[in-house]
Amino acid sequence: MVFRKALSYNVSHDLKVNGAFMSIDVYCHSRCTTCKKALKWLDEHGIKYTLRDIQSDHPDEAALRKYQALSGLPLKRFFNTSGMKYRELGLSAKLPGMSADEQFALLASDGMLVKRPLLIKDNLVLAGFREAEWAEKLG
Structure with missing residues (x-):
């Protein structure tokens, strides 16, 4: 499957926007069906990315x-x-009873607690895959 191959090789790609290359990182988990849908959507739209394993x-x-x-x-x-x-x-x-500092520390302690896929592109961050939002922001 492309997902596993991309994870193995940590393939790096870029997106050209307004004449400048923009790097996109996508944090995913190999068994996450939502991540698989998001990566398929990116591939179908010709959007290049660096795939990162959210767990490791x-x-x-x-x-x-x-x-x-x-x-x-x-x-x-x-x-x-x-x-x-x-x-x-x-x-x-x-x-609800935790401070923001405690919540950030907890999120950073285990990638499986982080919403995925998590897409990072310069000043754009998308948490979770909602096709319409991705199409609007990346289209």
Whole structure:
């Protein structure tokens, strides 16, 4: 499958926008069906990217802080609320009582807690795959 091959080789590609090359990083998990749909969409639209394994190469706390600020999204949207790890830790009950610093530290501790796919392109951050949003922002 292309996904596994891209992960193995960590293929790097660029997108040319307004005459300048823009690097795109996409954090995914190999068994995530939403990630597979997102990568298929990118491939079908000829958008090149660097594929990163969210489990072994997840963003650190500083990067997550930057991504959240750039996205304009609430911090909770960066949590993979449908993931097993999120449920195992009982985070739906714990997050409201945690400070932002504690939440960022928790996100940085385990890539499986991070919403995926997570697409990073210069000043654009997309958490999760919503085709219409990706088409608007990347089209």
